[in-house]
Each structure stands twice: as C-alpha cells, then as structure tokens.
Ligand SMILES: [Zn+2]
C-alpha cells in the first residue's frame with residue numbers, strides 16, 4: 001500500500017515528497033479538493049475536479065474553476081489537448097465552470113468531431129446548457145446520465161451512472177470499469193442513499209465527496225458519519241475523501257483518514273495535486 005498513493009510534490013501538497021518524473025499508466029490526479037462555495041471562493045483548497053487516465057480513457061471529471069490552470073501547472077505535465085472524455089456529475093458551478101475551455105482543448109487539433117462528454121439532462125437543457133453550442137458542435141458524442149445506464153467511453157472503458165440526490169439538480173456518481181483493471185468509483189455531491197452500498201460494492205478504489213463533518217438534514221452532502229456507515233458495509237481497498245468544507249479541513253486530513261480507515265480499507269484525505277496509481281499495490 002505504501003506505493004499506492006503518490007503525491008506529485010507540487011506546492012499545494014499536504015504530504016510532501018519529491019516530484020515524480022512521470023505518471024503511472026492508470027492514475028487519477030486531484031486538480032482540486034475544495035468543497036462548498038466558501039472554500040471555492042477563497043481557494044483555500046483548489047477547485048478543478050479530477051484528472052483521470054484509465055485504460056485509454058483520458059479526461060476530467062467535474063472541471064470546476066481553475067481546472068485548466070491546474071492542468072497546465074501540473075508537474076509532471078498534463079495537457080488539455082490529450083483529453084478524450086469530459087464528465088460532469090452535475091451542473092453546479094464548482095463542477096462545471098471550465099467545461100467549455102477543456103472541450104476546446106479536447107477538440108483543438110482535430111479536423112473532425114472528437115471526444116465524449118457525459119453530463120446530466122439538466123446540464124444540457126435547451127436555453128440553459130452549461131455546454132455551449134459552439135463547443136458541442138465539435139464533440140463527437142454527448143451522452144446523458146441515467147440511473148444504471150452504462151456509457152461506453154474511449155478505450156473500452158464503461159461508466160455506470162448512479163443516481164444521487166443533491167439540492168434539486170440532477171446529479172450522478174459513476175463507477176468505472178475496464179477488463180483487467182481495478183474498478184473505481186466516484187460518489188459525488190449527494191445525501192446518503194440506501195442504494196449506495198450495493199451500487200458501489202465492486203469498487204476497489206472509491207473517491208468520496210465528503211463535504212461535512214456532521215450530517216445536516218437541509219444539506220444534500222455526505223458527512224463523515226455517512227462515510228463511516230458506508231465503509232462499514234462496503235470495503236474498497238482504498239477510499240479517498242475530497243470536496244471538503246472548511247470545517248472538515250479544520251478537522252484535519254490525518255484525523256479524517258483515521259476515522260474512516262478500517263481493517264479492509266485504507267482511507268486518505270486528498271490534497272491538491274495528489275496522484276493515485278489506480279494499479280498500485282491494492
Ligand atoms: Zn453541487
């Protein structure tokens with residue numbers, strides 16, 4: 001497990017370590033780890049979503065404010081021109097603001113339509129789409145989430161959408177699968193639903209947007225007790241917490257990791273720039 005989570009060593013790194021010279025073949029990099037508008041607006045933690053490279057599928061999930069900047073500043077380098085997939089779990093601005101600039105990168109060097117965008121119906125509604133028509137025209141496939149719907153992504157990767165419940169907007173988590181590679185999933189912004197243990201049971205690695213320290217009935221976000229309850233039932237080998245509020249950041253990454261780790265699951269709180277080898281020793 002020691003080699004499983006590697007920090008890229010950038011200036012926002014919470015765990016330090018020397019810069020890596022190259023990325024693993026299959027990995028995720030946390031471009032940002034901020035949750036809530038307050039953390040986004042102060043940039044106490046960066047926003048920008050998750051870069052992933054998995055079985056030939058290369059893209060960004062929830063490209064919020066600064067996603068492009070975080071990509072261009074990344075060490076080792078990343079390039080928006082390499083992207084072939086963009087995924088929005090929902091339309092909120094901290095998850096979607098850089099969608100169009102990254103779509104511009106994805107389609108820049110292609111004379112033909114290129115790439116895949118997966119988003120919710122209400123993110124692409126006529127008259128209020130977060131994906132500009134100008135950008136959409138250059139994209140090969142625009143796909144919509146549906147509960148249990150399997151979307152074929154580049155490189156033979158599949159994405160299973162999992163319905164969430166989040167402040168009146170359509171929101172979906174995703175489980176990614178590819179033959180021969182570990183299955184990994186993302187629990188996005190949502191209240192805790194009874195369907196989650198079953199839907200995420202196959203995940204070897206689970207990224208969780210755990211925003212709150214304690215549950216608050218008005219807020220459709222996962223809290224620490226929600227995450228503890230889930231990890232008592234499902235047992236990913238690695239659970240990574242992101243999308244943290246100020247309160248959770250004040251509580252501290254080490255305490256979060258300790259509270260969520262079990263005999264079967266190593267838990268970590270993500271730092272900005274954290275790189276996770278999806279094929280590392282699990
Ligand atoms: Zn949201």
Ligand SMILES: [Zn+2]
Pocket residue numbers: 035036092094095189243
């Ligand atoms: Zn959010």
